[in-house]
Amino acid sequence: MNVAMKMSAYVGVLAVVFVGAAGIGQLTGSSVNRDDATDAVPPHAAGDSHAVGGESADPHVPGGLQVSDAGYTLTPIDAPTAAGENGTLSFAVLGPDGEAVTEYDESHEKNLHVVVVRHDGAHYQHVHPVMDAYGSWSIDWEWPTGGSYKVFADFVPTGHGQEITLARSTEVAGTYTPMPALRDAVFYEVDGYTVTVTGQLVAGRSTPVVATVERDGQPVDHLEPHLGAYGHLVALREGDLAYIHVHPDGEPGDGATDPGPDVAFYVEAPTAGSYRLYLDFRVDGQVRTAEFALRARPAGDAEVADDAGGHGDTDGHGH
Ligand SMILES: [Cu+2]
16 A cells, blocks of 8 residues: 555656666666675675574674563663753663663673764764663763664663663754765774774674774873773674674783773674774773774685685585
């Protein structure tokens, strides 16, 4: 009915656009998409989560893609509806019994972490709201621009024992200029600090990523502990903002981890493709954020690279 009519109208418009573009001999949009698809995702990976290049792919769905998971639900986000309005951002987490959860296990020094980012990856913020006696979390809030934002809540409910990342999208009125997609952005400057990341993400593996902090060309070796480490890294998959598991390599006071200039993490990219990385680091009492983009290569590519006698076609098991 309605939807079908809209769909066929939409397809009709696409066909017109396609014919028009073909007439001019320019298929820029679709050829870019095709390139993206071919070098980001191995062709056999689509819809085949249990056998990618002979590697046992982790069947676990990444966090941050659902409003409900493991019996827990993130309520709708209550926040100002337009950019530039002062107000409060608040929500609750409902437990398996439908009641707001009030007991959490501390993780990374907090009971609950909130990450907010616009859908194009801009305006990342990592904040810590305060919970009231009824399980409602809130924090003073003002949206920087209009657009569609995603709000992630990352927590460990007491008695559940495992980290859960739920997320909801929320729409904000106001002007919005989309940020272009980033590719392999490994340098970032913030307030005179230059942060560089090195590392190769590989689909389905936990791989090291090292951030190096400098100021005026000099290594910064007095990073301060922040959330139990010398930096807090969040990685989001471009396209769906899946929230990727990251853990720091070493922690302050373990006798082996220096307070910079290098801060090391392990990042588990679930699939090939582009990821946005956000590093919060603290110097002289102030937390700053550096942003990067890295591509994860397919696990199959890594096998070819690792294996000197490797042959191009690694998926020897067709259906
Ligand atoms: Cu946090």
